[in-house]
Amino acid sequence: MQLFVDSLRRNMTAEDVVNLEACMNCKMCGEACAWYLVTGDEKLHPTHKTGFLRQIYQRYLTVEGRIGGALGLVPTPTVADLKENMQYFWACTACGRCTLACPSGISIRRMVRLARAAYTDSGLSQTNPTIRSIIENTDRHRHSFGLTAAQVLGRVGLFLRSEGLEVPVNVSGAELLFVCPAAGNTKIPDYGIKLIKILNAAGVSYTISPYVIDTGTEIDHIAVHHNLSKQMLLDWEEEADRLGVKAILLVECGCDTRTLYAEATETLGRPFRYPIISVDSLMLDLIREGRLPVEKTQLKVTLHDPCYATRLSGLGDLFRELLNLVTDNFIEMTPNREHNYCCNGGAGGMRLPENTNLRRKISVLKANQIRATGADYVTSPCVVCTLSLEDTCQTYNLSPTGERMALVLFEVVYAAMEPALAKRGELDRMRVPAELRHRDHEFFVAHSIEGQIATLMQQPDFPALLEWLEKDDIVKRFSKDHPQVYDLLRSWREFAMSLDPECCR
Ligand code: SF4
Numbered sequence: 001m002q003l004f005v006d007s008l009r010r011n012m013t014a015e016d017v018v019n020l021e022a023c024m025n026c027k028m029c030g031e032a033c034a035w036y037l038v039t040g041d042e043k044l045h046p047t048h049k050t051g052f053l054r055q056i057y058q059r060y061l062t063v064e065g066r067i068g069g070a071l072g073l074v075p076t077p078t079v080a081d082l083k084e085n086m087q088y089f090w091a092c093t094a095c096g097r098c099t100l101a102c103p104s105g106i107s108i109r110r111m112v113r114l115a116r117a118a119y120t121d122s123g124l125s126q127t128n129p130t131i132r133s134i135i136e137n138t139d140r141h142r143h144s145f146g147l148t149a150a151q152v153l154g155r156v157g158l159f160l161r162s163e164g165l166e167v168p169v170n171v172s173g174a175e176l177l178f179v180c181p182a183a184g185n186t187k188i189p190d191y192g193i194k195l196i197k198i199l200n201a202a203g204v205s206y207t208i209s210p211y212v213i214d215t216g217t218e219i220d221h222i223a224v225h226h227n228l229s230k231q232m233l234l235d236w237e238e239e240a241d242r243l244g245v246k247a248i249l250l251v252e253c254g255c256d257t258r259t260l261y262a263e264a265t266e267t268l269g270r271p272f273r274y275p276i277i278s279v280d281s282l283m284l285d286l287i288r289e290g291r292l293p294v295e296k297t298q299l300k301v302t303l304h305d306p307c308y309a310t311r312l313s314g315l316g317d318l319f320r321e322l323l324n325l326v327t328d329n330f331i332e333m334t335p336n337r338e339h340n341y342c343c344n345g346g347a348g349g350m351r352l353p354e355n356t357n358l359r360r361k362i363s364v365l366k367a368n369q370i371r372a373t374g375a376d377y378v379t380s381p382c383v384v385c386t387l388s389l390e391d392t393c394q395t396y397n398l399s400p401t402g403e404r405m406a407l408v409l410f411e412v413v414y415a416a417m418e419p420a421l422a423k424r425g426e427l428d429r430m431r432v433p434a435e436l437r438h439r440d441h442e443f444f445v446a447h448s449i450e451g452q453i454a455t456l457m458q459q460p461d462f463p464a465l466l467e468w469l470e471k472d473d474i475v476k477r478f479s480k481d482h483p484q485v486y487d488l489l490r491s492w493r494e495f496a497m498s499l500d501p502e503c504c505r
């Protein structure tokens with residue numbers, strides 16, 4: 001209990017105290033929260049979370065509470081109460097929609113983050129196996145899903161090389177450092193290579209890093225582990241220093257957007273040292289400047305506003321400007337922008353398996369929103385939203401064709417770019433990034449994905465990597481449209497066996 005209370009004492013600001021004490025218990029916040037609206041379960045009402053936290057604050061952090069508690073005049077929450085209520089703080093995406101409905105403008109999401117941090121600081125959140133794995137993986141591997149750099153580079157390299165594409169790795173002096181959140185390079189690296197093709201085609205000066213392979217999304221928003229979150233941000237800055245880049249390229253992740261636009265300053269105790277360029281604003285500029293040719297698609301597409309990017313970071317207009325440049329058939333869902341319903345996937349909604357049934361149930365609101373648009377596709381500038389939306393589309397049979405219906409926004413841009421390049425006979429522009437063009441052989445070997453793979457092949461654990469790739473479900477998914485990926489894997493295996501015939505038996 002003491003560790004929990006100490007964490008609250010450390011992290012609570014005067015504004016948080018006002019947030020806790022200003023509540024009139026009018027319950028209007030519940031009318032905005034999908035978890036409560038659909039279930040009617042009082043324990044999922046926002047005020048159940050804030051009420052419990054208020055009890056702890058008043059009992060342990062106020063003079064009246066300490067005296068009253070000692071005299072048995074005020075309730076004294078115990079560790080058993082903490083354990084019983086823990087689940088409710090993760091049955092919430094900290095989406096902030098409830099704040100819009102609150103007459104006092106109380107930030108319930110902020111209370112939820114304070115509670116999560118206290119659960120983590122007290123060690124209680126680690127009784128949840130998923131949260132424990134996020135913390136341990138981030139601590140040991142700097143990747144919240146526990147992938148190694150070899151796995152991340154090996155798989156992306158496999159996809160890119162099977163299409164004859166390249167990506168710049170570890171290039172000092174590139175303008176932008178591109179770091180992908182773990183959810184992106186773990187769950188959708190096969191979709192993600194479209195973004196690499198866009199950057200290559202537009203001649204953007206960027207590099208990826210073989211050392212920083214996660215952004216810290218899950219440690220900041222699911223575990224709310226401030227020390228590790230800080231370490232991830234420092235790693236990012238140090239890598240940017242080492243490579244001498246000018247800015248960080250923020251890929252489509254709502255939580256990372258919020259971290260870098262807001263939470264990072266609190267976590268670091270100072271602003272993040274590098275300018276942040278969102279990939280959506282970059283793509284918008286590239287199209288406007290004529291550096292990225294596009295032909296508007298006829299895809300009938302609706303937009304899901306990620307809570308963390310639109311409601312909590314104010315990027316709603318940007319997404320619409322971009323979408324209107326790449327499709328003639330954009331249909332708004334209702335409600336939208338800051339009033340949009342959450343996808344229910346972020347900040348643990350989707351990552352914690354115990355939430356699955358409930359998440360699917362409450363996502364009926366999202367399903368109804370999408371269905372009402374009559375769109376063939378729903379897009380979102382967030383990887384996790386897209387994963388959650390696809391799950392919702394499948395659960396509620398929304399896809400008109402039965403095929404994947406949820407697209408990351410860069411995939412819609414890609415759908416507009418590819419035919420434009422084809423028409424100009426310029427598809428080759430996607431192949432080689434600016435930083436690898438007109439370089440000598442030595443530089444290419446040191447900084448291309450092909451060179452990285454060649455280095456991996458010399459490592460003693462390459463056979464284990466090969467085995468992992470051969471069994472990987474995402475490689476299987478990619479192979480449906482790219483059967484040549486297994487030919488490449490076979491050639492890698494043959495190469496490994498030529499070095500050591502015993503290695504892959
Ligand atoms: S932050 Fe979102 S999920 Fe959490 S209580 Fe508020 S509306 Fe519900």
Ligand code: SF4
Pocket residue numbers: 022023024025026027028029030046047101102103104105106
């Ligand atoms: S709407 Fe605001 S004031 Fe009313 S119960 Fe919810 S948090 Fe309290």
